[in-house]
Amino acid sequence: MSYKLTYKPYGVHAVLIEWPKQIDTAILDDLLHFKDLILKKNRNTILEVRSAYNSLLVVYVLEVVDFKTAFVELQNIYQSNTDVLKTESRLWKIPVCYDAHFGIDLEYISKVKNCSEESIITRHASAIYTVYFIGFLPGFLYLGGLDSVLFTPRKSTPRLKIEKGAVAIGGNQTGIYPQESPGGWNVIGNSPITFFDATKEQPCFAKAGDKIQFYSISLQEYNQIKTLVEAKVYQLESEVLYD
Amino acid sequence: MIKVLKPGFYSSIQDVGRFGFQQYGVPSSGAMDQNAAALANGLLGNSENAAVLEITITGPTLQFNCVTKICLSGADVSPKLNNVPLTNNKLIKVNPNDVLSFGALQTGVRCYLAVSGGFQTERIMGSRSMYRGVTFHYVLKKHDELELNSVTIEAGEQNSRLRIQQSYLESAVLPAFKGPEFDLLSAVQQKQLLSTRFTISKDNNRMAYQLNEPLSNTLEAIITSVVLPGTVQLTPSGKLIILMRDCQTTGGYPRVLQLKESAINSLAQKFTGHEVSFQLNTQY
Numbered sequence: 427m428s429y430k431l432t433y434k435p436y437g438v439h440a441v442l443i444e445w446p447k448q449i450d451t452a453i454l455d456d457l458l459h460f461k462d463l464i465l466k467k468n469r470n471t472i473l474e475v476r477s478a479y480n481s482l483l484v485v486y487v488l489e490v491v492d493f494k495t496a497f498v499e500l501q502n503i504y505q506s507n508t509d510v511l512k513t514e515s516r517l518w519k520i521p522v523c524y525d526a527h528f529g530i531d532l533e534y535i536s537k538v539k540n541c542s543e544e545s546i547i548t549r550h551a552s553a554i555y556t557v558y559f560i561g562f563l564p565g566f567l568y569l570g571g572l573d574s575v576l577f578t579p580r581k582s583t584p585r586l587k588i589e590k591g592a593v594a595i596g597g598n599q600t601g602i603y604p605q606e607s608p609g610g611w612n613v614i615g616n617s618p619i620t621f622f623d624a625t626k627e628q629p630c631f632a633k634a635g636d637k638i639q640f641y642s643i644s645l646q647e648y649n650q651i652k653t654l655v656e657a658k659v660y661q662l663e664s665e666v667l668y669d
Numbered sequence: 670m671i672k673v674l675k676p677g678f679y680s681s682i683q684d685v686g687r688f689g690f691q692q693y694g695v696p697s698s699g700a701m702d703q704n705a706a707a708l709a710n711g712l713l714g715n716s717e718n719a720a721v722l723e724i725t726i727t728g729p730t731l732q733f734n735c736v737t738k739i740c741l742s743g744a745d746v747s748p749k750l751n752n753v754p755l756t757n758n759k760l761i762k763v764n765p766n767d768v769l770s771f772g773a774l775q776t777g778v779r780c781y782l783a784v785s786g787g788f789q790t791e792r793i794m795g796s797r798s799m800y801r802g803v804t805f806h807y808v809l810k811k812h813d814e815l816e817l818n819s820v821t822i823e824a825g826e827q828n829s830r831l832r833i834q835q836s837y838l839e840s841a842v843l844p845a846f847k848g849p850e851f852d853l854l855s856a857v858q859q860k861q862l863l864s865t866r867f868t869i870s871k872d873n874n875r876m877a878y879q880l881n882e883p884l885s886n887t888l889e890a891i892i893t894s895v896v897l898p899g900t901v902q903l904t905p906s907g908k909l910i911i912l913m914r915d916c917q918t919t920g921g922y923p924r925v926l927q928l929k930e931s932a933i934n935s936l937a938q939k940f941t942g943h944e945v946s947f948q949l950n951t952q953y
Contacts, residue, residue, distance in 0.1 A: 434849050437897055437927045442849050447892055476692045476895050478919055483895040485691075560694045561893065561919030564802055568893065568919075604694075605802045622693070624793050624803045630693045 429456055431504065433497040438489045439473075441496055445480040449570060451556055457482050458635045462513060463503050477634050478559050479568070517637040519663040520602075520617055522551065522593050523648035528616035535578055535595070535612055547642055549573040550593075550600065550614065555638040565604035565622025565630050569638060572600045584610035591616045593640070615640075618652035619662060637667060670734045671784075673813040677729035677771070680809040681875075682788050683914075684720045687796035687803070691918045697898060698798035699914050701875060701937035702779050703930070705743030708833065709783035712740045712760060719787025720797040722815070724780040726940070728771020729809060731782075733763045735819035738785040744777030744838070744938060758833050777838045777938035789816040800915060841866075843932035844948045848901060850923035853888055861885065862925060863947055867909065871941045875915040878936060880945075883907030888923045896920040899928035901947070911936060 429445050436442040443460070445453045461475045461482055476483040490496050524547045526532065536543045555569040562568075572595065580596045585608065588594070592603040594611035603609060604621035617640075623629050632638065643651070654660035683706065686699025700706035706721045713719075722729075728746045741748050741757045748755040749770050755761060757780070763769070769782070790797050793804050801807040809815075854862065867880040886907040895918065896902070902910045902922035911928065912920075913936070926947055928936070939945065 435846065436849060436895075436924075437846065437899065438929075440897070442895070444849075444894075449892060474689050474692060476918070478894045479892045481894045559919070560692065561895075562694060562917055564694045564696075566694050622802070624695075629690065629695070629794070 429453070431501075433500060435490065435493045436483060440483050440485045441490065441493070441500060443482040443484065443500065447480060449479045449558070451570070453480055454556065454558055454635065458513065460504055463506070463508060464500065466508075467503055476559075478561065513633075513635065515635045515637065515667040516632075516664045517554070517639060517667050518632055520619055520638055520640050521643045521647070521651055522615040522617045522640045523643050523645055524550075524593075524615040525645045525648070527645060528589075528592070529614045531594075531612035532614050535576070535614065538578070539575065541575070546576065546614065549576055550595075551640045551642050553639075555600065557632050557634055557636045557638060559634045560630055560632075563604055563607055563622075564624070567601060567621070567630075567632055567638065569600055572598055574598070576600070578612050580610040581612065582610075584608050588613060589616060591618060591621075593617055616648070618648050618655050619660075620655055631662060631664075671815040671817060672732040672734065673729060673809050673811055673815070674732055674768070675730040676809040676811055676813070677724055678727035679725040679874075680729045681723050681799040681807065682720050682790050682809075682815070683723045683798045684787075684796055685718045686914065687794050687798055687800075690794050691895075694918050695794065695803060696800060696876075696915045696918065698796065698800045698803075698875075700779075700781060700798075701914050702743050702777075702781070702934045704837065704934040705779070705938075706781045706783070708758065709740045709742035709781045710787070712742070712758060713738055713783050713785055715783060715785070715787050719783065720790060721784075722782040722788065722809075724771065724782060726774055726778055728780065730768060730770045731815075733767045733769070734765050735817070736765065737763050737817060737820050739763055739769070740783045742781050742783070742833075744780040745775035746780045747772030747775060748780075776835075778940045779937055784817045785820045786818040789818060837931065837935045838938045840935045841943070841945050842948050843936060843945050844929045844950050845899075845901065845926040845932060846929065846950050848924035848926045849894075850888065850891065850903075851925050853923065854925060855887070858885060858887075863949055866944050866946050869939055869941055869943050869945065873940055875913055877913055877916055878911045878939075880909040880911070884909060890921045891923055893919050893921045894924075896924060897927065899930070899933045900924045901926035901928065913937070 432444045434442045473485045555571040558568045577598045588609040592613045593615040594613045596611035683700040686697040799807045870879040872879040884907045900912045
């Protein structure tokens with residue numbers, strides 16, 4: 427807990443806390459630790475603490491009457507160095523079918539990168555990605571850790587419809603569309619997993635700080651898993667991560 | 670129960686919103702004009718969080734199959750019960766088979782229909798606010814049936830009417846606080862932002878309102894961060910986007926202003942071609 431942070435009002439209900447302008451896992455760890463501390467101290471006065479790459483938004487139940495006091499209170503928590511039990515992080519193994527049926531932009535990426543479709547799949551499925559936060563759409567994970575060879579600019583004209591489950595690359599990011607949506611990313615496969623279930627108390631299985639790894643499955647396996655997912659009996663593979 | 674004979678341009682069930690799930694990427698949603706929704710609920714004696722029907726520009730045609738009381742607030746969309754004109758902000762008794770319909774839009778953009786006890790439609794994550802991908806139904810469709818509680822209305826109960834301060838429906842001035850990136854704007858840009866009369870573009874809906882007049886922009890994109898309903902974003906082309914109730918939870922454009930809650934309500938009653946300007950509130 428040693429970063430120089432800035433505190434700003436954001437509307438009348440929230441304080442925005444900002445870390446240095448960079449994307450890295452040390453900042454992520456620090457802000458998630460701070461988030462745990464804030465929630466432990468002020469559970470009743472806080473509606474929610476939201477996180478992004480290098481910022482936290484502390485949303486209070488009531489209007490903030492005096493922002494200066496709120497800032498000091500948060501600064502004291504940041505400097506208190508209290509030990510909280512670190513929220514358990516998990517590594518999730520996500521099946522992805524990279525078959526040409528789903529991977530409609532694999533051929534294009536293979537052409538512009540001058541490498542085989544197999545090597546693109548291998549590179550995409552061998553990395554371990556960090557979940558930075560959830561945003562954009564319900565259940566959309568912002569993932570860090572894409573192999574730089576795979577960086578591909580977004581399409582100049584977005585597609586009107588990208589399928590639910592589409593695994594795609596946009597610039598230096600990769601992600602999974604949790605629902606059908608317009609989008610400008612390059613689609614390389616599809617995952618049969620549900621990334622957002624509104625009927626669950628915790629609608630997303632993954633959370634900021636978790637890791638994701640993709641593994642390649644055949645079209646036949648895709649259909650089998652999809653059936654189990656729809657019947658709500660599929661068990662996603664995961665393991666606890668220890669520091 | 671209410672039967673939807675015609676859905677209207679865009680009608681959806683909304684309440685105060687869905688809170689505590691923005692960390693999962695779920696928008697807060699809720700009635701675009703919270704002031705009007707609260708008024709309609711308040712006049713009926715409903716709880717603040719009772720679900721109402723948000724009606725946009727062109728109203729639906731609805732048939733009731735139970736006895737209840739209703740109240741309309743917000744935009745005046747020339748409401749009629751069995752073809753007899755009604756007035757907003759007035760309690761109205763409704764009988765089985767009564768048909769509520771709407772005509773020409775007179776003032777505002779969004780009208781709220783509250784029913785006694787509130788609509789009893791599906792509730793997901795603590796809210797009945799419809800949103801695609803979260804609730805099963807996201808917009809009213811023909812033949813939909815909306816659940817509500819039947820009420821007994823005591824004999825001799827008078828229909829009452831309240832005179833309401835409705836000036837916010839017409840107000841073109843949007844009070845706002847500084848957004849997180851406001852201070853990165855030059856003095857000239859700040860002045861331009863606060864002195865221009867902007868017109869609302871045809872891209873305006875429950876997610877966001879775009880403004881036509883571009884601002885000179887030299888700010889770079891920010892690292893994707895959190896946004897809120899009422900956040901005014903400055904895009905690379907200089908166009909301003911005002912986020913509304915169904916907005917995404919994160920964004921990468923500089924956040925130059927944050928509208929006050931009352932300004933979000935005012936803006937919700939405007940649409941394409943209407944003019945607005947921002948007024949900076951320095952006092953929190």
